[in-house]
Amino acid sequence: MSKMTPKCETSTPILEQGYLGRLDRKTGSGTQNPDDTEPTLTIGDAVRLLARALHLRCTRCGRGRLFSHGFQMYDRCSFCGWTFEREEGYWTGAMGINLVVTELLVACGVVVPAAMQAPLLPLLTIGIGAAILLPILFYRHAKAFWMALDFMIHPVTLL
Numbered sequence: 001m002s003k004m005t006p007k008c009e010t011s012t013p014i015l016e017q018g019y020l021g022r023l024d025r026k027t028g029s030g031t032q033n034p035d036d037t038e039p040t041l042t043i044g045d046a047v048r049l050l051a052r053a054l055h056l057r058c059t060r061c062g063r064g065r066l067f068s069h070g071f072q073m074y075d076r077c078s079f080c081g082w083t084f085e086r087e088e089g090y091w092t093g094a095m096g097i098n099l100v101v102t103e104l105l106v107a108c109g110v111v112v113p114a115a116m117q118a119p120l121l122p123l124l125t126i127g128i129g130a131a132i133l134l135p136i137l138f139y140r141h142a143k144a145f146w147m148a149l150d151f152m153i154h155p156v157t158l159l
Ligand SMILES: [Zn+2]
Pocket: 058, 059, 060, 061, 062, 063, 064, 077, 078, 079, 080, 081, 082
């Protein structure tokens, strides 16, 4: 039995046909998707997923907004009903994406000028400022891109 437990165990048609049905197949238990056809991911789908993430829209349908205001995220898509947080700890991947992007940008912004003998004080100022601000600025998109990446790893029929 997997340690991953679905956050929402209600049996709605969307959940039966999507993510949770696939999780059940992995463990070999539970209900299976009635049509049991694994959606395939095309390059066009991947581009569409990334575009939806860039615009902070629902990964599944591309119409519902992910955030109401600021950093407040909706629980479900207002258009298709897709539950954004798939399971407890789901956003750990988003934090990882946020960390990697921040570290790469800070490294590029500090290491390259340091290699060119730039003065230390501006480098520290830029590096520390970027290390604090970038995770905040990229927070919402990190979640959106994590959802897109999750859809690429676990394809779901897109609307
Ligand atoms: Zn949606």
